[in-house]
Amino acid sequence: MAALMGQMMQMPLMISSLIVHAARHFGDTEIVSKRAEGDLHRTDWTQTELRARKLAQAFERLGCRAGDRVATLAWNGYRHVEIYYGASGSQLVCHTINPRLFPEQIAWIANDAADQVLCFDLTFLPLIEKLAPQLKSVRHFVLMTDRARMPAQTGIAGLLCYEELIDAENGQYAWPEFDENTASSICYTSGTTGHPKGAVYSHRSTLLHAYASALPDALDCSAKDVILPVVPMFHVNAWGLPYAVPLVGAKLVMPGPHLDGKSLYELFESEKVTFSAGVPTVWLGLINHVQQNKLKFSTFKRTVIGGSACPPAMMRTLEDDFGVEVIHAWGMTEMSPIGTLSKLKAKHEALDPEARHRLLEKQGHVVYGVDMMILDDDEKPLPWDGKAAGNLVVRGPWVIERYFQVEKSPLVTVDGRQWFPTGDVATIDEDGFMQITDRSKDVIKSGGEWISSIDLENIAMAHPAVHEAAAIACRHPKWDERPLLVVVKKPNAEATAADILGFFEGRLAKWQIPDDVLFVAELPHTATGKIQKLKLREQFKDHRLPTA
């Protein structure tokens, strides 16, 4: 006998339905943006949905077809939101590119994704003018501004004006329905080895993540909130907030390129922001500004901090001095990104403040949808005792199955199920609270951005005087970590630290270049010839960087 089927309405989970929902039920709720142009712009969900429809028409008129990639190089703002929906909603794929990458990386990523349209903020005009010849697949360059601000002269042939594209359309467009497993967006992550790799999200994965992310024990988003994502929209879709905010009908405040403490504080106050999200380093500037000017937050109540471990001292300052609840979160590009959040259970209500603090400094428990385990090096599950540290693996409907255009599956099979190896090392306690103890062995996390140690080593190894090199993370008071390069010179070769560092210039973005170089006689190796980084980190943990 065949199983009985449910008899509920069949409706695919479509990203367009989020903005339609916001426009229909929260139409006059505002979206306020600090623009790259410098001014403050106000719109609402009704207008944004209409403009997203016009944008979908414009993409169609430009010849875009289902599956085509629309890339963005843009700050957080209403136009970027329109592109998210206009592209994904019309079955195109929104590809957000991190403008902080080195130009060659940007070109490599755009070519790998075969982007056909590239939309960019005014800020990035000089960059794109330089890069355009290398962007082989891009047929249309769209400057995200109005006619008045378009450059009189540009090397970009046929440069299009975003506002003109919108104005040419009538908005008479019905959002299509299609397979919910269709790709909606791509985000590249710079892994530890080789080229960046793309995570390809689907409508289904994005909507399930959006539901989960808005839950009380996740980002806790409500129509009562005024939400300012400091985390950029090119950084794993601003942790999903451009989806969660219309889902709940909240007011959205976008900071554009203005992420300094003063600009953020003024925007928090003038727009009555209640909730924010960002990497630890961005809060340093805000905290300094507020402390130095003896200010207070009037409405700011909660913030999610993730991207890299939040220093306990920062959590205490925000909570004890400013009355801002810090939600410590952990996730990855490969996880859309939300995995765990530090939120208490009913049984923890009785804890004293110090014990609560210590618990909340962990990365927390999973949100429903994600499951996790820690494994030893033989891929055997380790106990959840808060002590055993192992390789963290995860699974869930918003975790990638594979990377874009990479044949080899990244997954491991344990107990008959497939898991994604995060590359992080963690403990999990009896209550399911996970704590990252060792980041992935090689990656250096500088101010929330990852620097690939392999990239650094590959460049160093290209220097004629270098025999072997290892890049390791070195503690830094401001950036959390900065790269330190440990070098074995070739016999009889001569080179100074400055020589080696100079060699990096033009080969990597400035912020990715190591802060210091140390010369040693030899590097420790494993039996199979790999450099023992753990040992190196141990050896140089007290090295004082010249930048510290």
Add this chain to the structure above:
Amino acid sequence: MAALMGQMMQMPLMISSLIVHAARHFGDTEIVSKRAEGDLHRTDWTQTELRARKLAQAFERLGCRAGDRVATLAWNGYRHVEIYYGASGSQLVCHTINPRLFPEQIAWIANDAADQVLCFDLTFLPLIEKLAPQLKSVRHFVLMTDRARMPAQTGIAGLLCYEELIDAENGQYAWPEFDENTASSICYTSGTTGHPKGAVYSHRSTLLHAYASALPDALDCSAKDVILPVVPMFHVNAWGLPYAVPLVGAKLVMPGPHLDGKSLYELFESEKVTFSAGVPTVWLGLINHVQQNKLKFSTFKRTVIGGSACPPAMMRTLEDDFGVEVIHAWGMTEMSPIGTLSKLKAKHEALDPEARHRLLEKQGHVVYGVDMMILDDDEKPLPWDGKAAGNLVVRGPWVIERYFQVEKSPLVTVDGRQWFPTGDVATIDEDGFMQITDRSKDVIKSGGEWISSIDLENIAMAHPAVHEAAAIACRHPKWDERPLLVVVKKPNAEATAADILGFFEGRLAKWQIPDDVLFVAELPHTATGKIQKLKLREQFKDHRLPTA
């Protein structure tokens, strides 16, 4: 070119994954149940998941196969939760039957659903002994108790003992994965005409509803909460709480058959309940008990009230006197059930308390997933102005497409999309706040104008002498219909018809005020606690109004 597909893990949305999640990440969080046996029972999510697996094994051993229906006649308790998961999780269909229905209706429903197993609490042993011969499809009767409490003698041939079934299994059972659109459970709704009709939920619809129901602007469920569903598990799956609670890892408190004010109050206090949910009538008993004994709630902070319109007077008492936030909700069996909830937007923060109260007395805005419209009698959409009242239609992935074994589709097509007609009459204001003005069949049509029976009842309920009130249409020679109010007075309260009618003056237009008031000892209720207006209209159809 084919559209690009997402590259995320493919995992069907399975109900079993909820309890696996709770067991893995919230294993020692408690489930506390007042049992039909009379005592208080404590277990946790780990034990419950294990016992649900054993139950799945037991169903298999009994010969159940995919799609078979497992019926329950049971109160809210841990065993009922185990059956929800043991049945649905193993691809059987959990069919909750309302024991308050008339025995012939129960038999009709069980036969219509072709239930093959029937699990029931001790309370219902006499009922089932009487009904068993009529339950043609049931092959196994399972008494939800242990061996010691099994009856020495019973007319039910081969009556099985629930605890024995569990104890016979080893729990070595892997939850299967299958099509997420497979039926998970059935709930019958007693229509006003003809036989009850079944809504067949799927794993997908149940999980999407579970995510949505736990959102901050819905039931706002967190791992910090202690949740007591007063709404029965046979009443649209206790509004989804048996799914939402393990999703967030909260503590669950189950009242069993003990729904009187004293029992509930004691359970709220002893288990530190923070959140509850139920129909308006159940709160009457609790409020009376607390008021009469001058008690206070120590931990109870929020409650959802739905099922029928919550009288404003009750909302004010709970909020102003007891400090309990009331979330006014609206839904239907056909909607899993959640449709709208009364939760404020950021723009409403500035409202004065009186305006906030009036807004929160509406049924509120939709939760993402559901969309709604109001239509005139020609199925043309009506404006959202808070004044135009029309037939409310809805759509969403947890709204039924059709009824079980009923050929004719209930849906209407408007603007090319299919909508489910709710049978409710409502207004929607500019902010998307919906307010039910009536059931379409309860509307009182006086001289071509519509009078809302709910408005009349809400005013009557605010009178200090009124315990419960129902407004019904009464034949009138000139106006066709005029309102008649039927009232149950509070114990020892004194009031005349003139007193009650005088109370309406200034609160409603003169022509909307009832023509007469009748006092009765009690009102007839449906099995789900709603006033049986059809019965009342039948009873009083020949009542001669003083105005006639």
